[in-house]
Amino acid sequence: MKLIRNTLIFILCLILTAALLTGYAFQIEPSMMFTHYYDLNAPDRKITQVIRVVQLSDIQVNAYYTEHNLAKLVDKVNDLSPDIIVFTGDLFDNFSKYNAVEAVTQALSSLDAAYGKYAVWGNRDYGGGASRVYADIMSDSGFTLLKNEGITITTSKGQELFIGGLDDALLGFPDISATFRHIENDPDYRIILLHEPDIADRFETDSANLLLAGHSHGGQVKLPFIESPSTALAEKYTSGFYDLSTNMKLYVNTGIGTSHIPVRFMVPPEIAVFNIGI
Template identity: 40%
Template sequence: MFQQKIKWKCVISLILFMFPIATYLYASHFETKSLSITWTDIKNPNIPESFQNVKIVQFSDTHFGPNFSHKQQKMLIDQINEINPDIVVFTGDLIDKFREYTSEKKYSQTILSQIHAPLGKYAVFGNHDRGGGGGYLYEQYMEEAGFTVLVNETIKIKASNDDYITISGLDDFLLGKPKVQHTLQHLQEKDFNILLVHEPDAVDEVLEYPVDFQVSGHSHGGQVQLPFIGPIITTSLAKQYVEGMYSLKGKSKPLQLYVNRGIGTTRMPIRFWSKPELSVFLLKN
């Protein structure tokens, strides 16, 4: 009986010793390299008939750097192209430390340029794109990869006929100079209006305007979550809205907000219970 107790104590001690090691290995080597693809129907009466079933793919927070290899980048772009999107949007934080990412930068740009989207590829600044030496380089870098970078501006995306939807982009709220009123004041209630902005909590300033759908990132879904508890740490301007879809009441019409968990990592190269995410939105009239 005494020997059996010692045996069980040894087994329990071994489990307690191995569990944190196994958790760390999973968080650093497996979950960071996995990918969750989330499909969501966006139903709105303002979507024109010619945009019925148009497919939008969002990716965000790639944080290219030493913890995100070119092989992973190529796999990500291949996965985006396999979805066959009509529109691709990137919601900020491309490179973790822009100034330090030197020799790798050009090849990453070549990989990004391989994304195909017949109705356009659009991007906004994130805080890592404004900081770390990227403020003067990011826009040109993305445009050379085939993206239209929206900095406090709105454009129309037109289908084969005169139908259109609008897509707006605001500058980063932490390190940039977002101009909310200037950018959104001329939006029409009758149109279907999409907004790209890196930080999701900026939505509180957006509710005054007729935006139908805000697409954001920044949060990483907390990057590390615990079951039944959720994110251990949330970052500035991603504390109220952390991941997934939120339905909000705007001043003139309802607003849907989607917060993408992002692809890469920052500060620590780990993810736990917060898988990297590609978001796919199917427009429905």
């Protein structure tokens, strides 16, 4: 009898633990927000100024992550006092099912950055009819949408920072050469925005200092001894930093929202903050 009772207690504990973990993964972690800070410096240059770049990715507004959640995110980002805000794609999860255009535009308009806000296309910005409105939303909310283009920012102390942006690699036509043709001089630092991280291997060695990507969601779920689900063009690079060459790094942001299933486990939403000395 004692063995049966202990077995039943063990089974009930397992069921309770599974229920608690499931509730956490669906109800708690997707609503969390971690801010990660990184200090980076331009190589072989005397540091004159530190520029704060805040990266957001894969917001994926939907019925689970609504415009109300987005408004809270905006407040959190503004509290960071960013010099530059970049968005690496996927604004809506499925635009045909959830498309609060006016509210999303209003929220994004409230983001404030001293040297501007910049964005690129993600695959979901093309799908579900989003391609008809994405460019207008970003423009109306004060973002410069880069599509195989780039812009050089001159800081208050005369330093030059180049921000380039590639078109989406799944549904668009990324052109690295066209992006770099927008560089006029030799800027102090080069940042390239892209959505799918695996195309980082297409870049020439040390052609940029920092590549910023998203798309992977970090797999959304990490379980012990089990490989996280992979995403097309985010199989090699899934989260965090990767050294691509001596002076070129890739950072893969795990994103804000969710896709397919509104769940996150051990991969909380993140805001990435880069304090770059140039």
